[in-house]
Amino acid sequence: MSDRPLPTETPPEPAAEQGDRFAALYPSEEGIRAQVARRQRVATGWRVAFLAATSLAVVILSTLLLSIINQSFGLVAEQTDIPEAQLVADHYKSQVLGATNVLLATEDDADIAAGIAADANGIGLLGYAVYADNGAALQALSVDGVAPTAETVATGTYPLTRPLLLYSSAAILSDKPQVAAFLLYTLQHAEEVMSELGAFPADATALAEQAAALATTLGLDPAAPIDPAAYEGDIVISGSSTLNPVTREIARRFRGEGFQGAIKISSVGTVAGFEAFCAESADLVDASRPITTVETAACAANNLTPLSVQVGLDPVVVAVNSANTFAADVNGEQLAALFTTATNWSEVVAGWPADAIHRFLPTTDSGTMDVFVNTVFGGRTLADLPYDALVQIFKANVTAGRCRAIEAEQRFYADSFVCDTEEAFTARCQSDAAPTGCVLEPRDKGSLVALIQADVVNPVVQQAWFLAESLFRREEIMAEARQAYPTADVHFRRWLTLDFLTRPQSSQPELAGVRTAILGSLWVVAIGILVGFPVGVGAAIYLEEYADKRRRFNRFIQTNINNLAGVPSIIYGLLGLTVFVRVLEPITSGAVFGVGDATTANGRTILSAGLTLALLILPVIIISAQEAIKAVPSSLREASLGLGATKWQTIWNHVVPNAIGGIMTGVILAMSRIIGETAPLVVVGASTFITTDPTGPFSKFTTLPTQIFQWTSRPQQTFLLIAGAAIIVLLVLLFILNAFAIYLRNRYARRIG
Amino acid sequence: MENLTVLPPRGEAGSSRAGTVNAPDVPDLSRRHRIGERTIESGLFIAAAVSILTTIGIVAILLEEALRFFADERVTVVNFLTDTTWQPQANHFGILPLLNATLMITAIALLVAIPLGLASAVFLSEYASPRVRGLLKPALEMLAGVPTVVYGYFALTFVTAILRAVLGKDIVQIYNVASAGLVVGVLITPLIASLSEDALHAVPNSLREAAYGVGATRFETAVKVVLPAALSGVAAALVVAISRAFGETMVVAIAAGAGPKLTWNPFESAETMTGYMVRISGGDLSYESLDYKSIYAIGLVVFAVTLLLNIISQRIVARFREVYE
Numbered sequence A: 001m002s003d004r005p006l007p008t009e010t011p012p013e014p015a016a017e018q019g020d021r022f023a024a025l026y027p028s029e030e031g032i033r034a035q036v037a038r039r040q041r042v043a044t045g046w047r048v049a050f051l052a053a054t055s056l057a058v059v060i061l062s063t064l065l066l067s068i069i070n071q072s073f074g075l076v077a078e079q080t081d082i083p084e085a086q087l088v089a090d091h092y093k094s095q096v097l098g099a100t101n102v103l104l105a106t107e108d109d110a111d112i113a114a115g116i117a118a119d120a121n122g123i124g125l126l127g128y129a130v131y132a133d134n135g136a137a138l139q140a141l142s143v144d145g146v147a148p149t150a151e152t153v154a155t156g157t158y159p160l161t162r163p164l165l166l167y168s169s170a171a172i173l174s175d176k177p178q179v180a181a182f183l184l185y186t187l188q189h190a191e192e193v194m195s196e197l198g199a200f201p202a203d204a205t206a207l208a209e210q211a212a213a214l215a216t217t218l219g220l221d222p223a224a225p226i227d228p229a230a231y232e233g234d235i236v237i238s239g240s241s242t243l244n245p246v247t248r249e250i251a252r253r254f255r256g257e258g259f260q261g262a263i264k265i266s267s268v269g270t271v272a273g274f275e276a277f278c279a280e281s282a283d284l285v286d287a288s289r290p291i292t293t294v295e296t297a298a299c300a301a302n303n304l305t306p307l308s309v310q311v312g313l314d315p316v317v318v319a320v321n322s323a324n325t326f327a328a329d330v331n332g333e334q335l336a337a338l339f340t341t342a343t344n345w346s347e348v349v350a351g352w353p354a355d356a357i358h359r360f361l362p363t364t365d366s367g368t369m370d371v372f373v374n375t376v377f378g379g380r381t382l383a384d385l386p387y388d389a390l391v392q393i394f395k396a397n398v399t400a401g402r403c404r405a406i407e408a409e410q411r412f413y414a415d416s417f418v419c420d421t422e423e424a425f426t427a428r429c430q431s432d433a434a435p436t437g438c439v440l441e442p443r444d445k446g447s448l449v450a451l452i453q454a455d456v457v458n459p460v461v462q463q464a465w466f467l468a469e470s471l472f473r474r475e476e477i478m479a480e481a482r483q484a485y486p487t488a489d490v491h492f493r494r495w496l497t498l499d500f501l502t503r504p505q506s507s508q509p510e511l512a513g514v515r516t517a518i519l520g521s522l523w524v525v526a527i528g529i530l531v532g533f534p535v536g537v538g539a540a541i542y543l544e545e546y547a548d549k550r551r552r553f554n555r556f557i558q559t560n561i562n563n564l565a566g567v568p569s570i571i572y573g574l575l576g577l578t579v580f581v582r583v584l585e586p587i588t589s590g591a592v593f594g595v596g597d598a599t600t601a602n603g604r605t606i607l608s609a610g611l612t613l614a615l616l617i618l619p620v621i622i623i624s625a626q627e628a629i630k631a632v633p634s635s636l637r638e639a640s641l642g643l644g645a646t647k648w649q650t651i652w653n654h655v656v657p658n659a660i661g662g663i664m665t666g667v668i669l670a671m672s673r674i675i676g677e678t679a680p681l682v683v684v685g686a687s688t689f690i691t692t693d694p695t696g697p698f699s700k701f702t703t704l705p706t707q708i709f710q711w712t713s714r715p716q717q718t719f720l721l722i723a724g725a726a727i728i729v730l731l732v733l734l735f736i737l738n739a740f741a742i743y744l745r746n747r748y749a750r751r752i753g
Numbered sequence B: 001m002e003n004l005t006v007l008p009p010r011g012e013a014g015s016s017r018a019g020t021v022n023a024p025d026v027p028d029l030s031r032r033h034r035i036g037e038r039t040i041e042s043g044l045f046i047a048a049a050v051s052i053l054t055t056i057g058i059v060a061i062l063l064e065e066a067l068r069f070f071a072d073e074r075v076t077v078v079n080f081l082t083d084t085t086w087q088p089q090a091n092h093f094g095i096l097p098l099l100n101a102t103l104m105i106t107a108i109a110l111l112v113a114i115p116l117g118l119a120s121a122v123f124l125s126e127y128a129s130p131r132v133r134g135l136l137k138p139a140l141e142m143l144a145g146v147p148t149v150v151y152g153y154f155a156l157t158f159v160t161a162i163l164r165a166v167l168g169k170d171i172v173q174i175y176n177v178a179s180a181g182l183v184v185g186v187l188i189t190p191l192i193a194s195l196s197e198d199a200l201h202a203v204p205n206s207l208r209e210a211a212y213g214v215g216a217t218r219f220e221t222a223v224k225v226v227l228p229a230a231l232s233g234v235a236a237a238l239v240v241a242i243s244r245a246f247g248e249t250m251v252v253a254i255a256a257g258a259g260p261k262l263t264w265n266p267f268e269s270a271e272t273m274t275g276y277m278v279r280i281s282g283g284d285l286s287y288e289s290l291d292y293k294s295i296y297a298i299g300l301v302v303f304a305v306t307l308l309l310n311i312i313s314q315r316i317v318a319r320f321r322e323v324y325e
Helices: A005-009 A012-025 A029-072 A084-097 A109-117 A128-133 A150-155 A170-175 A177-197 A204-218 A244-256 A270-278 A293-301 A332-339 A367-376 A387-397 A400-409 A422-429 A445-457 A467-472 A474-484 A498-502 A515-546 A552-564 A569-583 A606-630 A634-642 A647-675 A679-685 A704-712 A717-752 B035-071 B077-082 B096-127 B130-145 B148-167 B177-201 B205-213 B218-229 B231-247 B250-255 B273-282 B290-320
Strands: A073-079 A102-106 A122-127 A138-140 A161-169 A235-239 A263-267 A284-287 A306-321 A358-362 A460-464 A489-494
Touching: A029 A073, A029 A467, A029 A717, A029 B096, A029 B130, A029 B148, A029 B177, A029 B218, A073 A467, A073 A474, A084 A367, A084 A387, A084 A445, A102 A109, A109 A122, A109 A128, A109 A138, A109 A306, A109 A358, A122 A128, A122 A367, A128 A306, A150 A306, A161 A170, A161 A177, A161 A367, A170 A177, A170 A204, A177 A204, A177 A235, A177 A244, A177 A284, A177 A306, A204 A306, A235 A244, A235 A270, A244 A263, A270 A284, A270 A293, A293 A306, A306 A367, A332 A367, A358 A367, A387 A400, A387 A445, A400 A445, A460 A474, A460 A717, A467 A474, A474 A489, A498 A515, A498 A717, A515 A552, A515 A606, A515 A647, A515 A704, A515 A717, A515 B035, A552 A606, A552 B035, A552 B290, A569 A606, A569 A679, A569 B035, A569 B231, A569 B273, A569 B290, A606 A647, A606 A679, A606 B035, A634 A647, A647 A717, A647 B035, A679 A704, A679 B273, A704 A717, A704 B148, A704 B250, A717 B130, A717 B148, B035 B290, B096 B130, B096 B177, B096 B218, B096 B231, B096 B250, B096 B273, B130 B177, B148 B177, B148 B250, B177 B231, B177 B250, B205 B218, B218 B231, B231 B290, B250 B273, B273 B290
Parallel strands: A102 A358, A122 A358, A235 A263, A235 A284
Antiparallel strands: A073 A460, A073 A489, A122 A306, A138 A306, A161 A284, A161 A306
């Protein structure tokens, strides 16, 4: 008996041995504690790691969205050939100068004052200084209830106010110390002189600050007054008649304090003043408005970088004869009528006399006119101009050849040519085989505005900054941009605008939009769903309700569908290219039906693309519809069959209505999948540049994602920015679809549950 | 209970006909030949057969055009498989540079996606409270629903910019394999996370409770009990993700660059198979040109590899699935 002696033969010793074995199997208390602590540390460590990884995945999602938003907004330096605002202002100036009874149009305010003073029906625009000199013979109209007085001008409530500026350049100031001295002297004495003359000086602190800044850059002592006797050489000043009396008076004092050189002052108007300055024949410009980008560009051509100081403010006075008893206050609309459309006073305000308005105006070059037009017609765009005016603007600003080419494409007017002769019109448009340009409806205003935007305004974004840096480094960027692109307009731009949604594709990214692409996407997706939905649901019903799963063939169909779901989408593109574009070309190009045209005859049409996408989403629809049908309890089928309904009646009246929520969710998910699908459409479509809206299933097409792809393949940065904006459009579209799918799922899930 | 016994069969209405069930003037409806029913069934069968036709179509056109490609005297199969350059003008048709770029991108993508995706799946299934899970899982699924062209844009404008800022513009080219690979990784992360999470979530709680009962920590339970139990689902998810990365097109077409190049440097540009297909088919091509035929030969390779991976994934699920009651 081996087991009996064992307990006796192993007294304390074996017991200890057993204790050791026990100790080896079960560690000491400290050991257990240490082990537990270690395991807990490991567990905590991994917990943190898992949390970090998950957070990282979510952070990447947010980064993706933020980086796209970051690129779709921001500062841009935009260069235009002719700014839109200038085209509009020029139009209204010509309206004002082309109105009836313009008795005088002159650069000299004094002549305007004299003219109005001598004419009881006279009205005109002039600077305040000259108006003040002729106080007795004239009276100023108040605008919107505000009369031009020292107070209203200083507080900015009087609308027709402009800055009075002196322009020079750093180069001139360092080359000719006498010019710098005169400019500084002007700043130091402007307040005194202008107040004496009854003009409106700029704020005293602003003048002092500008003087100090100028003195510092010139290396002079800001506190010390200028001693004219210390300077010699000539000074040539040119420009606005409004600032002229002030400059004259300051020059008189400058000479009076011992200046030996000659000072030549001419009153030629602000525009002519800048012309002289940029042509290097004037040192200083009296300006009654800021320099324009076009003028800056002209100066830049001569390596002159304009630099300005503001010396005063000038209200433009709408003056009438002092004998005029009826007119005292006008609003913006009445002002517009007074200077453009109205012939008689009675047309402006009922009750005013039916006498002709006699107009005394400054010329188109004067700052007074600029202020008037910018105030009264400010904020209007090309779209506010009449069609005829737009045609004239287009014709005046493009070459004759371009104008003719555009007109040959599509006419401006139904019955005549603008850019070509009467004979050409007769020969082309009244022949039997009139080209499409003569058959199409004449252009509409929207397309004409777009044409002017592209050909005349021609905006080019020289550089763009992303949203984050635009917000945090705004000042630096502004300075940088002025340095790098002196003639460009630096402003904040949203790339995603309503215009962006409604404009067609264009070769200029600044003017391009996604309308064509959105329409293309909708067409393609609609065809894809219309074909894919019935086929997919039909297949799902067959597989779930009819197919005998024991049969090999039916199991093969099921496996096959699972495999198709994993085929890369570009392979479907190759399938579509071969089958729909090449083999079925007569059908997909519309040739069989006698529709479609030569440009789409190669079969790369919306129909081909839609059918390709239908095949692509078939597995997705089938699998989700199968799931939905499986979820319908078989008791429903049995009940229906038990009542004698046929199989189809059971499916149609009981299975499908109960599964429809799940089926619809699947369809919408499929839709959101093909809205973003790109690769097969690039293969099937191959369209590089489509600007016309699709008109039907046989049109050539572009879609939102293919458009994004093409824009990202362009080297210019601006195309990347509009691609970002287009991505936001695409994501919003997707988001709406997904939200709709979730809504449907919840709604139907509740009903069945 | 009498009216129960006199109910007419097959839904015929009215008690007036009660008791006339076996009268000879009532036709036997179950024998009626229903043409409509048969037609509908045939129609539905055709709908189901469309998927078969699609597969046949894909295989047939890929094979046919690929054969036309190899039938060209300038191309040989050996050349196609072994030549290390792809220069159609110079009669070099080696798929290696394209294949190499595809594999590099797939590898980089997996390096990113496997740790991220698996960790997210474990976290969502084993650690997260139901509320956190309910928030994060749809967020990940939304990430999976973002169109790939958007990921391509993200790679080009964001990831490449960061790589260039960090590593230097001399080292990282504007178009490079690394940024495309990283972003493809981001793209397949939600796929791995979502599918693996489904598999982990399906493991019955009794296993977890048993593990806790013998004193395992949560981490030990997750990694040593739940993960092995769900291994087939997780492996299938990984294989599907590889297939997805292999066939991914838009990200690489946008960010990896144009021009096949055999390189091991991930910061250089190199065109992948799918990128090549997009570039060539994006232009207007003559259907007889060798370039046109070549995209089918390459398409055949892509199709074969992804199909193989998908079949492997389905086999894994079918064979190694643990069934718990």
